[in-house]
Amino acid sequence: MADVGEAPDKKALLDQLRIDRSAGSSDSGRPLKWFVSIALVAGLAFSLWFFDLPVAGSALPVKTAVARAAADTSPGSSVLDATGYVVARRQATVSSKATGKVVEVLIEEGDVVKQGQLLARLDASIPKAQFDLAMSRLTSSRAGLAELEVLLKQARLDLDRTKGLAKRDLASQADLDRDGLLVEGNIARLERAKREINVSERSLDVQRRMLDDMLIRAPFDGVVIAKAAQPGEMISPVSAGGGFTRTGICTIVDMGSLEVEVDVNEAYINRVSANQPVQVTLNAYPDSPFPAEVIAIIPAADRNKATVRVRIGFIERDERVLPDMGVRVAFLDEQAQAEPIEAPKGVLIPENALARDTKGEYVFVVKGGSAMRRDVQAGAKANGRVRVIVGLAKGERVVDLLSDEMLLALADGQTVTEAE
Numbered sequence: 001m002a003d004v005g006e007a008p009d010k011k012a013l014l015d016q017l018r019i020d021r022s023a024g025s026s027d028s029g030r031p032l033k034w035f036v037s038i039a040l041v042a043g044l045a046f047s048l049w050f051f052d053l054p055v056a057g058s059a060l061p062v063k064t065a066v067a068r069a070a071a072d073t074s075p076g077s078s079v080l081d082a083t084g085y086v087v088a089r090r091q092a093t094v095s096s097k098a099t100g101k102v103v104e105v106l107i108e109e110g111d112v113v114k115q116g117q118l119l120a121r122l123d124a125s126i127p128k129a130q131f132d133l134a135m136s137r138l139t140s141s142r143a144g145l146a147e148l149e150v151l152l153k154q155a156r157l158d159l160d161r162t163k164g165l166a167k168r169d170l171a172s173q174a175d176l177d178r179d180g181l182l183v184e185g186n187i188a189r190l191e192r193a194k195r196e197i198n199v200s201e202r203s204l205d206v207q208r209r210m211l212d213d214m215l216i217r218a219p220f221d222g223v224v225i226a227k228a229a230q231p232g233e234m235i236s237p238v239s240a241g242g243g244f245t246r247t248g249i250c251t252i253v254d255m256g257s258l259e260v261e262v263d264v265n266e267a268y269i270n271r272v273s274a275n276q277p278v279q280v281t282l283n284a285y286p287d288s289p290f291p292a293e294v295i296a297i298i299p300a301a302d303r304n305k306a307t308v309r310v311r312i313g314f315i316e317r318d319e320r321v322l323p324d325m326g327v328r329v330a331f332l333d334e335q336a337q338a339e340p341i342e343a344p345k346g347v348l349i350p351e352n353a354l355a356r357d358t359k360g361e362y363v364f365v366v367k368g369g370s371a372m373r374r375d376v377q378a379g380a381k382a383n384g385r386v387r388v389i390v391g392l393a394k395g396e397r398v399v400d401l402l403s404d405e406m407l408l409a410l411a412d413g414q415t416v417t418e419a420e
Contacts, residue, residue, distance in 0.1 A: 060409055061419040064366050065400040067347040067392050069316065078279070078330035080271045084262030084312075086282075086325040090220065090254035093228070095247055096122055097213045099236040102229050107250055109227055113218040120249045122235065124214035131207040138200035145193040152186035159183050216249050225323065226251040258314065258321055259295065262329050263307035272297060272331055278312050283326040287382035288348075291315045294331075346379060346389040353398045354378055354386050355407060363392065364399040366416060371399055373412040 100122035107119050159179040165171035229235055229246045236247060260280055264272055278292040291314075298309040312329060314321065353363055354376070361378050364371040376391030392398070399410065410416075 059369075059415045059417040060371075062364075062366070062371065062406070062410075062416045063400045063419050064397045065350050065353055067349050067388065067394055067396045067398060068318070069347055069394045077333045079333050080264070080268055080331040082262040082264055082310075082329045082331070084260050084327055084329055086258055086321055086323055086327060087261050088253045088255075088257050088323050089259060090222070090257035091251065091323075092219055093248040093251045094119060094216060094219065095237050095249065096216050096235055097237060098122075098210065099234065100124075100214060102231050102233050102235055102246075102249070104231055105227070105229060105249065107224050107227065109224055111224045113222060113224060113252060115218055115220050117218045118215055119218055120216040120229070122214040122216070124211055127207065127211040127214055131204070131211050134200065134204040134207040138197065138204050141193065141197045141200045145190065145197060148186060148190045148193050152183065152190055155179065155183040155186045218252060220252070220254055221256075222252040222254040224250050225253050253323055256317060258317075258323065260292065260312040260314075260327050260329060262310050262312065262327075263302070263305060264310050266301050266306050266308050269297070269308045269310075272310055273334070276334055277332040279330040279332060280312065280314065281328045281330070282321065283328065285320060288320075288385070290318060290321070292329075346387045347392055347394050347396075348385045348387055349392070349398055350400050351381060351384055351386050352402055353400045354388070355402045363388070364402070364410060364414075365392070366397045366399060366418070369415060369417070371410060371412075371414045371416045 102120060103123050104121040105119070106121075107113065113119065159176075159182070162171050162176050162179045166173070166176050227250050228248045229250075233246050235249065238247070272294060274294055274297065276294040278294060280290045280292045282288070282290070292312050293315060295311040295313040298311070301308050349363070355362055355364075360375055362373055362375045365374050374391055376388045379387040379389045381387075399406075399416070402410075
């Protein structure tokens with residue numbers, strides 16, 4: 001009987017272990033949906049972490065570029081072509097007035113400096129000691145002057161007493177003369193002490209200037225293009241001490257003084273005149289000519305090369321123009337340029353600042369800490385730049401490097417901050 005009772009129990013247990021497929025068919029899609037949702041959230045979190053995209057409400061760091069005027073000239077009006085180089089009319093190798101050891105250099109190549117900005121410091125231990133000595137001498141001279149003023153006051157009191165006694169025949173003329181001469185002597189000594197104080201003040205001023213000469217400052221606004229000295233080296237305004245002494249700290253160029261110098265064959269110099277319009281094309285940017293004009297024709301010829309040097313100035317400053325760049329110059333026909341020529345339309349921006357979608361071409365204009373979408377009409381592309389004909393003005397700043405990730409994070413009205 002025990003065997004008969006065990007069989008139904010085992011069958012009931014096996015029935016409990018079976019999967020009821022009819023009951024679970026309605027919920028069979030939930031695990032898949034949950035998996036897809038979790039995968040999407042994880043993918044978004046990974047994208048935010050990997051691409052360093054900011055969360056909503058935070059400022060998005062962006063790189064910006066300035067829309068610049070398109071520079072063109074009328075084609076086919078060249079009367080003479082030449083080659084030359086970009087040079088700086090204002091360039092200086094900054095040195096010190098005195099020989100000394102460099103203690104600190106505060107600039108690097110590429111730094112923009114202002115007039116009077118501190119560039120380097122020299123060892124000022126000896127000038128500082130001399131300045132302190134001059135200050136002590138001045139203090140001592142002033143103390144001596146105070147002492148002489150007291151002596152003069154005492155001598156005048158003695159003279160007054162002696163005069164009173166002399167009136168009553170209680171003092172001799174010799175006493176009166178002695179006290180009078182003592183007053184005059186103290187007056188002379190007092191004047192000498194004042195002169196000595198003046199000398200001490202001038203000596204202190206000299207020492208102060210020598211101490212200030214240990215601080216090397218920028219003579220004008222410019223950009224550092226070369227760094228010539230390091231801390232610990234000796235520097236001198238003259239070439240002394242062999243190869244162990246530097247003659248300068250750095251070289252500064254005033255980028256606003258950049259111009260072009262070309263050598264024109266003397267047989268064709270008659271085609272060049274002052275203020276003549278010129279088209280300058282940098283070898284580095286062959287598709288972006290710059291308007292310029294002749295500044296001066298140097299009144300001397302090089303007999304070895306049979307050339308005359310001509311100076312050419314840029315009409316508008318451009319950051320792409322750098323010292324010692326090679327250029328091609330086209331001297332234009334003045335009569336053709338005398339006719340009014342329509343200015344080129346639009347502005348130039350980097351290609352990476354232009355984006356497209358189903359609505360058309362657009363850029364993000366940065367103003368007041370926000371990036372605003374603006375629809376534009378673009379023209380031709382050349383040398384990494386695109387001309388925007390409609391929708392953008394000269395001088396406006398646009399977001400550069402519009403990658404797919406940046407466009408995903410950037411929205412109309414997004415708060416942005418300009419990255420370094």
